[in-house]
Amino acid sequence: MKQSSYHELNPLVRLKELELLTPDLLERMLKAEDLADVETLFRGTIYGEYLTEEFSESFEEALGHAQEDLLKELVEIVPDPKVVWIYTMRFTFHNLKALIKAELLDQNFDELFIYDGFYSLEQIKTAIRTGQASGLPSFLLESIQEVREHFEESNSLQGIDIILDRKYLYSQRKIADSIDESELTKEVVSFIDFTNILMVARGIKQKRSRNFMSTALSSHGSILKEELLDCVEGDLEQFTNYLKMTSYGEMMETIIQNNVINLSQLERLCDDYLTSFYETAQTQAFGPLPVLALLNAKAIEIKNLRLIITGKRVGLSEEQIKERMRETYGT
Known part of the structure; x- marks a missing residue:
């Protein structure tokens, strides 16, 4: 992969960074008197347009839709889509864990599916059910097969997480090495x-x-x-x-x-x-790091918003919430 292929993309990434919430706004949410004040601030952000029901019931859905829209846009324009997947692969393996367990237990865990930008709910369910490609790369199919064999031998769900966590880290390194x-x-x-x-x-x-x-x-x-x-x-x-x-x-x-x-x-x-x-991505005009920095910043932003909203809802103090929050990009 040639780094120069990112020359035209990264200015667009910089524009997307401007949509990230400022540390000042997050601080105002953190210091808000109650959940109603947090809601008012939240509705004024890019997440507000995704709210569909009562705030406490729909904010998670809003966070998910905003992340999904960003992924769809990046997958379409990034020179090498594997760069996006190296970040969203955590969602892919989360989906494998949930949907394999659903298949083995004959239950429906579809609501646990997280969009990863690449593999749909039906693709993964088909691959788990049939063992056929269904558009998934071979090493994901091998992971599914190994989990099935383990379960047949041990009848233990615990091993599923262990196997897939190990496969996830292996896959991270494999894709990173291929991007070079x-x-x-x-x-x-x-x-x-x-x-x-x-x-x-x-x-x-x-x-x-x-x-x-x-x-x-x-x-x-x-x-x-x-x-x-x-x-x-x-x-x-x-x-x-x-x-x-x-x-x-x-x-x-x-x-x-x-x-x-x-x-x-x-x-x-x-x-x-x-x-x-x-932070090193801020000085790079070429290469994939700015794309990954944006994805990481978005994930941290969503994690911090979730901490603030759920913390306010259950009555945690400002200090209790703050000690759990992550550092934001650019601060």
């Missing part, structure tokens, strides 16, 4: 590293075995899988000491309390790190 853009590969590797770190931390807390974690962790990050597996047999303090020695050690220091990483802050740290990584 160094900064993009660096971002994907960091994402895999953080995902592995989160899994190990949770595995230690849940007292998972080394064998169990070996099936869950990806070997496609920069941190050696064997070193992570060695940490599984210790405690969180030992794992924290190990993380201090990695390339992520300095940022981990910000969430260490009593010599142990704060698990509730670890996922937020991952999101903030990837957002800061995309």
